[in-house]
Amino acid sequence: MLSVAEARSRIIDGLRPTGLEQVMLDAALGRVAARPLEARLSNPPADISAMDGYAVRAGDTVPGSVLAVVGTAPAGHPFTGRVDPGSCVRLFTGSLLPDGADTVLIQENATRDGDRVTVNEAVAVGRHIRRMGQDFLVGDTVVPAGRKLGARDIGVSAAANRPWITCHRRPVIAVLATGDEIALPGEPIPPGGIANSNTPMLAAAIRAAGAEPLVLPPARDSIAAIAGSLDGLRCDMLVTIGGASVGDYDLVQAGLAERGFAIDFWKIAMRPGKPLMHGTVGGTPVLGLPGNPVSALVCAVLFLLPAIGRLSGDSAAQPEIETARLGAALPANDQRADHLRASISRDDAGDLLVVPFPRQDSGMLRRLALSEALVLRAPHAAAAAAGDRVDIIRLDRLGL
Numbered sequence: 001m002l003s004v005a006e007a008r009s010r011i012i013d014g015l016r017p018t019g020l021e022q023v024m025l026d027a028a029l030g031r032v033a034a035r036p037l038e039a040r041l042s043n044p045p046a047d048i049s050a051m052d053g054y055a056v057r058a059g060d061t062v063p064g065s066v067l068a069v070v071g072t073a074p075a076g077h078p079f080t081g082r083v084d085p086g087s088c089v090r091l092f093t094g095s096l097l098p099d100g101a102d103t104v105l106i107q108e109n110a111t112r113d114g115d116r117v118t119v120n121e122a123v124a125v126g127r128h129i130r131r132m133g134q135d136f137l138v139g140d141t142v143v144p145a146g147r148k149l150g151a152r153d154i155g156v157s158a159a160a161n162r163p164w165i166t167c168h169r170r171p172v173i174a175v176l177a178t179g180d181e182i183a184l185p186g187e188p189i190p191p192g193g194i195a196n197s198n199t200p201m202l203a204a205a206i207r208a209a210g211a212e213p214l215v216l217p218p219a220r221d222s223i224a225a226i227a228g229s230l231d232g233l234r235c236d237m238l239v240t241i242g243g244a245s246v247g248d249y250d251l252v253q254a255g256l257a258e259r260g261f262a263i264d265f266w267k268i269a270m271r272p273g274k275p276l277m278h279g280t281v282g283g284t285p286v287l288g289l290p291g292n293p294v295s296a297l298v299c300a301v302l303f304l305l306p307a308i309g310r311l312s313g314d315s316a317a318q319p320e321i322e323t324a325r326l327g328a329a330l331p332a333n334d335q336r337a338d339h340l341r342a343s344i345s346r347d348d349a350g351d352l353l354v355v356p357f358p359r360q361d362s363g364m365l366r367r368l369a370l371s372e373a374l375v376l377r378a379p380h381a382a383a384a385a386a387g388d389r390v391d392i393i394r395l396d397r398l399g400l
């Protein structure tokens with residue numbers, strides 16, 4: 001059976017980023033920049049004062065000397081004259097430094113009396129001046145290609161006078177739940193039925209990853225129904241849920257086969273999520289997730305989110321792996337990579353401590369919802385003692 005890493009590479013390697021579109025800054029959060037964004041304005045755009053005080057000539061700042069205030073230059077209202085020897089201009093944080101001045105005397109070190117200012121402290125050339133372009137210059141790259149845009153990227157883009165960013169189109173991810181037992185949450189649940197938790201959960205995970213979920217009506221357990229769900233479907237990836245295992249009613253593969261499914265792999269060495277399936281139908285990549293909700297979500301973290309990252313052009317699409325200390329001993333692992341749902345706290349030294357829940361059933365959604373992390377156990381990992389370091393993926397950090 002394939003390893004988690006091999007399966008992920010095979011899924012990701014088959015994907016190409018979506019096409020490009022222009023996105024306004026107020027809609028850019030979580031989008032991925034497709035091209036380097038170059039500044040159209042330097043920051044700061046000119047030499048400006050970093051403090052409230054007076055624009056002066058350093059040579060004039062002999063303590064006790066008196067300067068004539070020849071003007072006032074609030075931020076946004078530059079002084080058009082010059083600061084000649086023996087004179088100064090009142091300015092504020094963000095004010096343009098007037099011609100002739102080479103430093104700023106802060107008001108705490110000056111005594112104002114009408115149009116006169118007495119210098120109380122000498123100032124070196126260049127004090128409290130933010131130089132033009134000290135942050136970036138016109139033409140500098142302020143956002144690299146492949147970056148998932150956060151609030152700070154939006155801030156620097158605005159400072160660079162760039163109201164639009166070229167981004168990859170949000171990938172459209174179709175979600176197809178399958179199963180006769182699946183009922184809409186909120187509807188009466190028939191005998192033997194179960195509320196469809198996977199669809200809203202995965203749609204939310206897809207949205208959190210910056211893609212657009214396209215929720216299809218759940219398909220009954222029949223080859224015709226599953227095949228029919230594909231008719232007229234346009235998306236960047238199809239995610240099926242359930243019907244992936246070996247039961248008589250696990251018909252997703254057979255349904256897809258009716259429309260020419262080319263399978264890449266089925267079943268991998270992981271828990272939960274063993275029956276994961278991957279292939280293409282009519283050129284559209286298909287990820288078949290197991291129906292157990294915990295399995296579906298863990299597979300989404302390990303495979304779907306990186307796939308969305310690749311489709312979106314995100315250069316850092318792998319789930320981030322951190323380490324933590326185990327709060328409880330674990331037995332040796334079998335041949336499947338395990339992903340234990342766990343809570344996180346801090347020990348007395350401030351170190352991250354993870355405690356896997358004692359019961360790891362892949363239908364237990366409340367446990368999953370309360371988990372802050374997955375503890376990663378490699379195939380055949382030896383027994384681990386409390387205090388040992390283990391790899392984890394933080395679910396709370398993923399916004400899931």
Ligand SMILES: Nc1nc2c(c(=O)[nH]1)N[C@H]1C(S)=C(S)[C@@H](COP(=O)(O)OP(=O)(O)OC[C@H]3O[C@@H](n4cnc5c(N)ncnc54)[C@H](O)[C@@H]3O)O[C@H]1N2
Nearest residue numbers: 177195196197198199242243244245250274290291292295
């Ligand atoms: N004989 C074997 N049986 C099973 C094996 C195996 O290797 N041999 N694998 C087990 C593993 S591991 C998993 S995981 C599951 C995966 O099964 P399927 O992908 O075929 O999923 P279903 O049978 O359709 O559903 C499993 C479970 O999840 C519930 N479910 C399904 N869809 C939803 C949904 N949208 N919302 C909420 N709950 C859902 C479904 O009712 C079942 O209870 O197979 C094992 N079996």
Ligand code: MOO
Nearest residue numbers: 272273274295362
């Ligand atoms: O691999 Mo299944 O996903 O254990 O529950």
